[in-house]
């Protein structure tokens with residue numbers, strides 16, 4: 001049961017994780033008794049390596065390093081937490097084993113350990129309380145605990161409660177242990193037949209905690225809940241597809257609000273005003289979405305998205321018109337794209353690049369576009385046509401709004417092509433935003 005892991009073993013463990021062979025690392029975590037102190041140094045190394053890979057300054061929040069690549073992180077776990085997850089999973093799987101002998105021996109072992117703690121025969125519910133890290137009443141007694149897999153599961157639960165909410169219970173009716181994971185909105189109760197899911201469920205909850213904790217930061221946490229929503233926003237993290245090195249070096253800093261701008265540099269006494277035009281605060285959203293000297297680049301960034309979508313609509317679906325005017329309606333209302341399907345159905349679509357400042361920014365940008373072009377749709381409906389209006393919203397830091405997918409499907413873009421197009425659009429947008437930022441700093445035109 002006990003496997004000794006030396007320094008090289010730990011480095012190997014890291015290698016397993018940083019490559020895609022996570023299962024090897026999981027196997028080692030599951031089946032080894034690794035000392036906490038052994039992993040403390042490894043965690044430090046992983047964090048500094050992760051920050052170097054993502055080109056983040058040391059002051060950057062570490063949570064991004066621990067997120068999976070789908071969520072925009074470097075997928076380097078906090079090993080201390082991962083070991084705790086596996087300690088609990090291992091204990092649960094033994095107690096839940098299909099093999100009666102294994103589960104009986106496991107239960108007897110657990111009862112023996114709890115008996116040593118409370119100095120009497122424990123009930124099954126008291127065994128669950130022991131695993132929950134309960135320190136009240138009889139459990140308060142200091143005992144010269146030997147380290148067993150049960151005491152390690154107890155300590156692991158105690159540490160993980162800081163991040164995730166779950167508890168062990170004993171189901172008297174069925175005579176088995178359950179693990180309740182109180183995730184919102186849908187809590188999960190793991191029963192013996194689903195024991196294999198424990199590690200994944202706890203890891204997912206740990207990841208949700210990292211996202212929530214990062215998003216609670218005023219300066220670094222504005223964008224994470226948006227870019228972690230859709231894998232297309234982070235597709236380049238695995239293999240760097242469609243992404244230049246300079247975009248890579250820009251994007252993670254930008255997402256964590258750590259760019260070298262007058263109002264975002266920490267501990268600097270510099271004037272926070274924009275170096276161009278003197279706007280009060282030179283922030284990332286200001287430079288990428290509001291600073292007027294860059295309006296030409298914004299237009300190109302916007303058109304790049306529009307052109308990709310226009311090209312994705314096959315002529316067999318209908319005809320596409322760009323910047324189409326509707327005589328008889330306010331002349332200022334010129335939607336980016338109008339698709340007239342062969343059936344006569346009309347789709348009015350506008351494209352917008354919004355800064356991903358919390359989820360509400362995307363909802364607001366979409367609603368703004370829908371409200372703006374509603375008069376056209378109402379006009380068409382009065383003429384007896386079937387008409388719809390929607391928007392394609394992309395974050396200036398390459399976040400894909402999941403609500404775009406319904407609009408693409410309605411426009412007849414095939415699922416297969418949409419998958420590739422989303423990635424291309426997110427990468428295009430990041431490239432434009434990086435060029436705008438560098439031009440802002442250096443005055444050198446980047447395109």
Ligand SMILES: [Zn+2]
Nearest residue numbers: 274276279291
């Ligand atoms: Zn400005």
